[in-house]
Amino acid sequence: MIGNDIVDLNDPETQKNAHHPRFDGRVFSRSELMRLRLSGAPHRLRWILWAAKEAAYKAMKKIHPNLIFSPVRFVVQLDQTLRGSVDCPKGSLDVSVTEEATSIHAIAASAAMDEQTILSGAEWITSETDGNAQQPSQAARALALRSLERRLELPRGTFSIEKHDRIPVLFQHGVRSEFDLSLSHHGQLVAFACEIGERKALKEAHA
Amino acid sequence: MTEDDALERVVKILTPHVRNEEALANVSAETNILDDLKVNSARLVDVVLAFEDEFDIEIPDEDVDSVNTVGDCVKLIVGKAN
Numbered sequence: 001m002i003g004n005d006i007v008d009l010n011d012p013e014t015q016k017n018a019h020h021p022r023f024d025g026r027v028f029s030r031s032e033l034m035r036l037r038l039s040g041a042p043h044r045l046r047w048i049l050w051a052a053k054e055a056a057y058k059a060m061k062k063i064h065p066n067l068i069f070s071p072v073r074f075v076v077q078l079d080q081t082l083r084g085s086v087d088c089p090k091g092s093l094d095v096s097v098t099e100e101a102t103s104i105h106a107i108a109a110s111a112a113m114d115e116q117t118i119l120s121g122a123e124w125i126t127s128e129t130d131g132n133a134q135q136p137s138q139a140a141r142a143l144a145l146r147s148l149e150r151r152l153e154l155p156r157g158t159f160s161i162e163k164h165d166r167i168p169v170l171f172q173h174g175v176r177s178e179f180d181l182s183l184s185h186h187g188q189l190v191a192f193a194c195e196i197g198e199r200k201a202l203k204e205a206h207a
Numbered sequence: 208m209t210e211d212d213a214l215e216r217v218v219k220i221l222t223p224h225v226r227n228e229e230a231l232a233n234v235s236a237e238t239n240i241l242d243d244l245k246v247n248s249a250r251l252v253d254v255v256l257a258f259e260d261e262f263d264i265e266i267p268d269e270d271v272d273s274v275n276t277v278g279d280c281v282k283l284i285v286g287k288a289n
Binding site: 020022023186 | 242247248249250252253255256257268269271272
């Protein structure tokens, strides 16, 4: 299973002091709070850790539907390259975080992080973004569908996305796909991650 | 504290974090906080902390997870505060 989370660092919500004074204490574990205190860039690290927790929760919730999102219990461990794991109440997931000057994108997966089997992307919403500038959830879907069909060299309209219990589910010609999908949006950013697995098999099945 | 009193204070706390003004204008007990008001999960943490301050209560994550609508929220707060 896969989960992802995007953070727009330009958004007013992510500015310094935009959150409740007890936000960090509520959300971060003791070890994470220590890392924040020692960090030269605590504000950026705060959102890296948050995105990793969110991504892990989204992935784990699909395996354990009754899982509660208690952020302090999702403990993030990352190396210098921002790869690592999130220890959750129900197990551990691999996590990978990509940071740009104004964005953070975290992906958590129950399978190994492999660029050959995980397709992901993020983009800024513009007035030209599929005409969905006012509906970021639609823009995230459009990005995922466009990217999947391009990567798998399949015709437009092959895939569709429906929500089941607030979780996006991928369909291929109306049949539920085995490929797990996660969507996210925040501020002016939309993103997705998808476990595409053995993509050759998919193409052959389609043919 | 009555539910009407709690509702008014709950909506006041939610208001700065709402991204769907239309849903806020028509807010009711059935309004979903995440899906209708578009309050995101990080902001929900701030909202919960503000509820704790406003009503002098503690709201553990397990309780937060059971809250979907404004009405759920009001019932939880009234139950803890009274």
